[in-house]
């Protein structure tokens with residue numbers, strides 16, 4: 122470790138509290154939405170970060186924050202970023218956590234240094250380091266946001282699989298949109314569960330809104346129909362559009378003895394008959 | 408044959424298979440494919456893309472609009488560096504699967520397109536090129 126690097130580590134080690142206080146003052150100015158996090162939590166974050174930063178500067182290379190000696194710092198920044206992503210901080214406010222440490226550090230460096238050329242170099246080193254850490258924070262923050270979005274998508278996925286009861290003993294599952302294997306799995310499980318819950322006899326799976334039926338979707342359909350059959354429930358697949366029908370034939374998928382109907386109305390009529398009902402027009406009274 | 412439009416996409420997971428389907432559909436529509444032809448090409452793309460992920464361990468696809476004489480077409484080239492296929496004829500056979508699928512993807516895709524090429528050697532990975540002409 123060179124002398125400048127040691128001086129920087131010493132500076133942090135010797136002034137942890139005043140440095141932290143100055144940093145928190147900067148944060149209060151720079152961060153727009155301070156009400157998202159309590160004072161105590163912020164103080165804890167600053168304190169912990171300074172400790173880990175000091176240790177890494179003392180034992181590692183400033184140029185390579187990917188090195189193992191920087192792992193504690195990176196881990197902590199990851200935690201800080203994820204926390205901020207969850208609390209709804211903006212990316213800029215999240216990165217500011219690191220960048221706003223520059224000013225207090227520089228002020229300390231200036232105060233302490235008698236040697237100007239060393240000071241300039243030190244400032245350069247420090248600013249480059251903080252920029253690297255700041256960018257790291259941005260990266261992790263972005264990832265956390267993406268994870269939140271993915272989780273919300275998963276939640277929506279469950280919401281968007283409505284199994285509706287059309288009649289006593291008749292369920293319908295209108296499928297809309299892209300069926301990837303995750304979603305198909307969820308959809309089919311939901312249907313089977315509802316069959317049990319409602320004690321139904323016929324289930325209609327309507328695929329009018331499904332743009333692509335490939336072997337995987339077909340396999341899921343076939344499996345669901347077979348599983349339902351084992352439970353004593355007949356499935357009807359409706360809404361196979363002409364282009365899908367042609368494609369399925371070329372794929373070589375045999376839908377076997379699965380009952381199919383052109384549209385939901387046809388399937389409903391079929392299902393009513395299966396449960397012992399028929400539809401007749403009301404004779405006009407007038 | 409000349410390439411008039413080209414794009415490369417990664418195929419690593421389910422989401423990217425969906426993206427490739429969407430892109431194939433968009434390009435097929437841009438070429439003026441009928442709804443039936445669009446659906447056939449998209450479904451074939453879905454099959455090969457899924458094989459690339461499931462068996463090939465992920466790879467890439469080149470989506471190309473091609474022109475040969477006055478014919479226009481959509482060509483998709485899938486490449487992976489996975490274990491490869493030792494017996495391609497067998498893999499193409501309907502119902503043959505080493506996984507838990509129906510074993511219809513490869514053969515089905517071949518029936519859904521106009522040109523189908525497969526080049527695979529054990530340990531070398533797999534390359535599948537499918538083309539549908541307008």
Ligand SMILES: Nc1ncnc2c1ncn2[C@@H]1O[C@H](COP(=O)(O)OP(=O)(O)OP(=O)(O)O)[C@@H](O)[C@H]1O
Pocket residue numbers: 336337454458459462463487489490491492498499503504505506507508509510511512513514533
């Ligand atoms: N890119 C690949 N790399 C290695 N092996 C492959 C690749 N693509 C296909 N295979 C092999 O060929 C077999 C047949 O593939 P095919 O797509 O026809 O069926 P499947 O994927 O097993 O089931 P399905 O496509 O019907 O869901 C696979 O089970 C696999 O062993």
Ligand SMILES: [Mg+2]
Pocket residue numbers: 454457458508511512513
């Ligand atoms: Mg397959």
